[in-house]
Amino acid sequence: MNIIETHNLTKSFGSVIAVNDLTISVRRGEFVAFMGASGSGKTTLLNILACLDTFTSGEVFIDGHNLAALDEEGRRVLRANKIGLVFQQFHLIPYLTALENVMLAQHFHSVTDEPAARQILGDVGLAHRLHHRPGALSGGEQQRVCIARALVNEPPILFADEPTGNLDEENECNILALLQDLHRRGRTVVLVTHNPDLAARADRIIRLHHGKVFEP
Amino acid sequence: MLTQMIFHSWHRNPRRTALTVTTVFLATALISALLAITVSVGDQMARELKSYGANILLEPAVDGDYLDTQDLPRIKEIFWRHNILGFAPLLAGTVTADDGGEVAILGTFFDQPLPVEGEDDFHTGQKIIAPYWRIDGAWPDDARPEALAGARLAERRGWRVGQTLTLAGARPVVLSGILESGGEEDELLVVPLALAQELLGRPGRADAARVSALTVPENRLSAKARANRDALTAEEYDVWYCTAYVSSIAHQLEEALPGARARPVWQVAASEGVIVGKVQLLLLVATLAALLAAAMGVAALTAGAILERAAEIALLKALAARPRHIALLFHAEVTVSALLGGALGCGAGWLLARHLGQTLFGAPLAMAWITVPGVLALAVAIALLGAWLPVRQIAALAPAEVLHGRR
Numbered sequence: 001m002n003i004i005e006t007h008n009l010t011k012s013f014g015s016v017i018a019v020n021d022l023t024i025s026v027r028r029g030e031f032v033a034f035m036g037a038s039g040s041g042k043t044t045l046l047n048i049l050a051c052l053d054t055f056t057s058g059e060v061f062i063d064g065h066n067l068a069a070l071d072e073e074g075r076r077v078l079r080a081n082k083i084g085l086v087f088q089q090f091h092l093i094p095y096l097t098a099l100e101n102v103m104l105a106q107h108f109h110s111v112t113d114e115p116a117a118r119q120i121l122g123d124v125g126l127a128h129r130l131h132h133r134p135g136a137l138s139g140g141e142q143q144r145v146c147i148a149r150a151l152v153n154e155p156p157i158l159f160a161d162e163p164t165g166n167l168d169e170e171n172e173c174n175i176l177a178l179l180q181d182l183h184r185r186g187r188t189v190v191l192v193t194h195n196p197d198l199a200a201r202a203d204r205i206i207r208l209h210h211g212k213v214f215e216p
Numbered sequence: 217m218l219t220q221m222i223f224h225s226w227h228r229n230p231r232r233t234a235l236t237v238t239t240v241f242l243a244t245a246l247i248s249a250l251l252a253i254t255v256s257v258g259d260q261m262a263r264e265l266k267s268y269g270a271n272i273l274l275e276p277a278v279d280g281d282y283l284d285t286q287d288l289p290r291i292k293e294i295f296w297r298h299n300i301l302g303f304a305p306l307l308a309g310t311v312t313a314d315d316g317g318e319v320a321i322l323g324t325f326f327d328q329p330l331p332v333e334g335e336d337d338f339h340t341g342q343k344i345i346a347p348y349w350r351i352d353g354a355w356p357d358d359a360r361p362e363a364l365a366g367a368r369l370a371e372r373r374g375w376r377v378g379q380t381l382t383l384a385g386a387r388p389v390v391l392s393g394i395l396e397s398g399g400e401e402d403e404l405l406v407v408p409l410a411l412a413q414e415l416l417g418r419p420g421r422a423d424a425a426r427v428s429a430l431t432v433p434e435n436r437l438s439a440k441a442r443a444n445r446d447a448l449t450a451e452e453y454d455v456w457y458c459t460a461y462v463s464s465i466a467h468q469l470e471e472a473l474p475g476a477r478a479r480p481v482w483q484v485a486a487s488e489g490v491i492v493g494k495v496q497l498l499l500l501v502a503t504l505a506a507l508l509a510a511a512m513g514v515a516a517l518t519a520g521a522i523l524e525r526a527a528e529i530a531l532l533k534a535l536a537a538r539p540r541h542i543a544l545l546f547h548a549e550v551t552v553s554a555l556l557g558g559a560l561g562c563g564a565g566w567l568l569a570r571h572l573g574q575t576l577f578g579a580p581l582a583m584a585w586i587t588v589p590g591v592l593a594l595a596v597a598i599a600l601l602g603a604w605l606p607v608r609q610i611a612a613l614a615p616a617e618v619l620h621g622r623r
């Protein structure tokens with residue numbers, strides 16, 4: 001059963017074709033890495049799959065929902081229920097504490113649940129950092145807050161775009177271990193990276209080149 | 217947490233917040249002062265314009281008849297008695313002067329005390345209804361044989377202030393002052409009514425009386441009443457009667473003084489209403505302009521805030537926040553600024569109204585406390601109106617481009 005499917009997906013920005021006639025699928029519970037050089041279309045593809053962006057042609061199914069049939073509000077609801085996002089730049093709100101940043105995601109999803117937010121921050125190893133603002137946290141800790149925020153509403157799919165791009169090697173290792181752990185507990189994880197060592201930890205690698213799947 | 221978000225974003229960019237607060241503050245200060253003026257300008261300006269003359273002339277209903285001065289206090293007993301600023305009876309005639317020549321005299325009230333219920337120490341006379349009279353010397357005392365000589369008459373006869381004249385062969389009268397009115401009085405010897413009645417042998421009588429009343433601008437209803445009072449429906453009649461139109465006050469004067477006919481002096485009365493109406497319109501336009509300018513200021517500031525916080529907005533969108541929900545944050549933020557600016561504006565407006573009232577009308581304008589919530593609501597309205605357009609941009613903001621730090 002595929003939780004993600006694209007058929008002949010194309011996305012162009014003017015004359016630039018960022019994703020070119022792409023047909024891929026990801027099974028439920030799979031840990032997949034999208035790999036490719038900078039500019040190969042990884043982020044563009046991820047944005048489309050995460051319902052953050054529209055596409056030019058082709059079809060996309062997320063957990064059985066046809067994205068082409070959804071309007072902005074429909075995509076918003078699907079994103080709220082199915083998708084967790086981890087960003088390279090973390091994108092934490094600087095004036096809210098770690099706990100509040102996580103609860104913010106709960107708020108916009110449904111209602112805030114502080115015990116659940118504490119629990120999830122504990123799970124990523126930040127039980128002692130709940131009331132710190134992002135500025136007082138290390139890069140690795142910030143990324144873990146970001147992961148906790150992505151997970152707090154229990155989405156089945158986690159998208160992580162270069163999640164360790166801004167981290168040192170030790171933290172990179174920790175974050176990857178965390179993603180692997182999530183995968184072991186049943187989540188579908190899509191990791192975008194240009195680092196072959198990280199990609200190698202995934203169940204499967206999809207290599208992109210100029211917006212197409214590239215089979216070496 | 218949301219309150220916290222609003223609060224933090226509110227004071228995170230103190231310069232912009234201060235600008236927003238200042239914008240709303242300036243507008244509400246101006247608006248509340250203008251409002252206070254608009255409300256009181258009717259009364260105050262009518263009062264001012266009154267200094268250019270009485271607006272109702274009371275005459276005997278039948279030509280050749282006279283008014284009984286005993287009836288005159290009833291002028292202050294009509295429904296709109298509080299709008300009657302004052303009145304002065306008029307009695308004209310000629311008497312012989314020292315030199316044997318004739319002199320035209322006018323008997324009237326200068327500053328006559330009159331017992332009136334509910335108004336202690338009420339005085340009436342030319343001093344009240346003709347404040348534009350310029351006196352060289354002093355006003356005569358109504359109870360003494362004193363007189364004002366019209367400027368041109370005095371010049372012709374070579375009369376001076378302080379001189380004693382002998383009228384009608386036997387009556388000594390002291391010239392307390394020389395009068396410059398710019399009107400017919402400049403040719404007359406103006407004396408207390410009682411003295412004129414005695415000299416002319418017409419006790420208790422007057423030819424006419426000038427009445428000065430505060431009136432509201434004429435409108436369609438009063439015009440209809442003027443054209444044909446019988447054409448008014450009962451309801452219209454009640455409204456007309458209970459409104460301080462010059463025509464309804466004149467009507468009530470006729471009811472109070474059966475032998476009299478009250479004639480509005482339309483020139484004065486009509487221009488009063490028109491001028492007050494125009495000034496109020498002007499103030500209203502100025503108020504609207506202030507409102508619009510402030511809203512535009514808030515719009516520019518909010519647009520800046522949205523641009524600056526694009527990343528945060530994009531994140532909230534990625535976290536599945538509804539655009540409506542995000543807009544609420546910005547609306548709440550400007551509302552807080554608006555309330556602060558509005559509260560300060562109310563205070564400044566109050567001071568401004570006091571000051572303006574003092575310069576314009578010589579009396580501080582009262583600002584009703586009831587206007588405070590009104591002005592606060594207006595402040596919020598300005599802010600929300602201003603924020604509305606830029607906040608709509610939130611819906612169009614694409615999170616994909618902002619969030620992944622492209623290029």
Ligand SMILES: Nc1ncnc2c1ncn2[C@@H]1O[C@H](COP(=O)(O)OP(=O)(O)O)[C@@H](O)[C@H]1O
Binds near residue numbers: 016039040043044617
């Ligand atoms: N919003 C955009 N406007 C124009 N071109 C874009 C836009 N987004 C991506 N591109 C182009 O699409 C191609 C793929 O970009 P991207 O998906 O960011 O690659 P990657 O994430 O693999 O580095 C690049 O050539 C990039 O310049």
Ligand SMILES: [Mg+2]
Binds near residue numbers: 042043044620
């Ligand atoms: Mg990228």
